[in-house]
Amino acid sequence: MSRLNTDRPYDIVLFGATGFVGTLTAEYLAAHAPDGLRWAIAGRSGGRLERLRERLRERLPGGAEIGVLRADVSDPASLRALAEQARVVATTVGPYVEYGEELVAACADTGTDYVDLTGEPEFVDLMYVRHDARARETGARLVHACGFDSVPHDLGAYFTVRQLPEGVPLTVDGFVTADAAFSGGTFASALNQFARHRGLRAAARERRHHEPRLVDRRASAPLGAPRYAPEVGAWALPLPTIDGQIVRRSARALDRYGPDFRYRHYAAVRRLPVAVGGVAAVGALVTAAQVPSLRRRLSDRLRPGDGPGPEKRARSRFSVRFVGEGGGLRVYTEVAGGDPGYDETAKMLAEGALSLAFDDLPPAAGQVTTAVAMGDALIDRLRAAGIRFRVAATR
Numbered sequence: 165m166s167r168l169n170t171d172r173p174y175d176i177v178l179f180g181a182t183g184f185v186g187t188l189t190a191e192y193l194a195a196h197a198p199d200g201l202r203w204a205i206a207g208r209s210g211g212r213l214e215r216l217r218e219r220l221r222e223r224l225p226g227g228a229e230i231g232v233l234r235a236d237v238s239d240p241a242s243l244r245a246l247a248e249q250a251r252v253v254a255t256t257v258g259p260y261v262e263y264g265e266e267l268v269a270a271c272a273d274t275g276t277d278y279v280d281l282t283g284e285p286e287f288v289d290l291m292y293v294r295h296d297a298r299a300r301e302t303g304a305r306l307v308h309a310c311g312f313d314s315v316p317h318d319l320g321a322y323f324t325v326r327q328l329p330e331g332v333p334l335t336v337d338g339f340v341t342a343d344a345a346f347s348g349g350t351f352a353s354a355l356n357q358f359a360r361h362r363g364l365r366a367a368a369r370e371r372r373h374h375e376p377r378l379v380d381r382r383a384s385a386p387l388g389a390p391r392y393a394p395e396v397g398a399w400a401l402p403l404p405t406i407d408g409q410i411v412r413r414s415a416r417a418l419d420r421y422g423p424d425f426r427y428r429h430y431a432a433v434r435r436l437p438v439a440v441g442g443v444a445a446v447g448a449l450v451t452a453a454q455v456p457s458l459r460r461r462l463s464d465r466l467r468p469g470d471g472p473g474p475e476k477r478a479r480s481r482f483s484v485r486f487v488g489e490g491g492g493l494r495v496y497t498e499v500a501g502g503d504p505g506y507d508e509t510a511k512m513l514a515e516g517a518l519s520l521a522f523d524d525l526p527p528a529a530g531q532v533t534t535a536v537a538m539g540d541a542l543i544d545r546l547r548a549a550g551i552r553f554r555v556a557a558t559r
Contacts, residue, residue: 170251174204174231175521177250179267180257181205182212185281185311188510189256194220194230196514196549198522204231206246237263244270252277254310254517261287261360268295268306275302277520281513283313285406286360289367292531293374300530307537309410310516311509315534316484316551317407317429318414319543320499322535323553325421329491333424336489338411339396339432340403342482342504381423383415388428395487395496400430414535422490432485477503485556494559501551508551515545 178193180186182205190205197203205220207213213232220230233249235242237257247253247270257263260282271278272295282288288308299306309318321336328334385408393400408429415421472480480503488495501508516534519525523541534542543553 172249172251174202174250176201176203176252176254176517177206177231177233177246178203178517179206179235179246179253179255182207182209182216183256185506185510185513186256187216188506189254189514190216190220191223192510192514194223198518201518202231204233204249206233206235208234208236210234237266240266240270243267244274247271247274247276250276252279252517252520254279254513256281256513258282258284259287260284261290261363265291265294269298272296272299272302272304272306275304277305277307279307279310279513279516279520281311281313281509282308283311283406285409286364286367288406288409288531289371293367293370296374296531303529305520305528305537306531307516307520307534308531309406310534311512312482312504313405314407314410315512315516315542315546316482316499316501316504318410318533318535319539319546320484320486320497320553321411321427321488322414322418322539323499323543324486324488324495324497325425327495327497327555327558328488328493330420330422332422332491334422334488334490335426335428336411337393337395337400337428337430337487338407339393339398339400339430339485339487340482341398341432341484343480378416381416381419381425383412383421383425385409385412385427385429388430393430393432396432396485398432398434400432403429403431405429410533414533417532417536472503472506477507480504480507482508496556496558497554498556499551499553511549511551512546515549516542519545 178186178190181190193203205213205216210232217230217232233246235246243266253267253271253276255267258281260280261284264280264282264287268278268291291306291308295306317338321338324336325334387404388402390399390401408427411427415425415427482504483498483500486497488497516538519538519542523538525538525541528537547553
């Protein structure tokens, strides 16, 4: 059991449970919860929560009572009350930079562990500056990016490092391939992030002013340049997502990454025309996000709460291949699974919350990554849940 808050009524509270990914996470917990789990679903609509609870009860014949808690992002007192009743809060409510801070503040202040699905660097940096110190005081673990952003990349790099020699400089490159569709919530978060580039840079600068400097160690995650990568047989396009930043923070926190660690993060595309087209499409989306009228029109095409159906998700796959080097050794590893944005993301969030609640974990507090907070325990959970972590080759 977690060292914190064993007297609280719920082990886990899932906030945003009636949204698209929230419902998938609630269904996963209902189907895979350990005996005796005390958990609740939370959100602003009591009627929708009650209907979800009834559907979940059908998957738990004779099972435990599922609590229902009303809370709203516009009502800080309701979020404080939610945090006070939970050992761990998991939230799917985004865009987080708009709707997420009050819940982070409540968890930091009450010593409640917290996990979310954000891929928004601005939000994560602001939460570090504003709430990391308080969370360290109360013992709360604030774990952002606990879905496809950035669990496969963070834990995959950690898993790769564990296959390499200790105490030597290490390099790891990650190559992502995915066949999946976006949900409305993910699309809204991406548009919002593209439109806030000034705020993103300002938050990153402020974080650098607050972060302690490493002594006698280095950890970097440069963007890299487009190239053909013969080690994976594909064109490698640098991905300017939060994932590289998360890996770098794990490397800063854990000595196992060695005295000088470098990580580069890429999309792997086999055909050059597809790679060029992808870059052009992203550039056009970034440009459109700067114009409010175009941003609204794009947002209307795919609204939060929308997402692909079960058949489409069943056909979706992801793979992240890693190439790690150090001490004269090269290792090839892979993290792979099914639908990355929804089914597997719900699985990662749920198992992350369960790990914080029940696993014997190393001491940690404040804003921490999945590798720092849960590491091997979460890898074991995800393997048992069907996500593959494997060593492909060693040379």
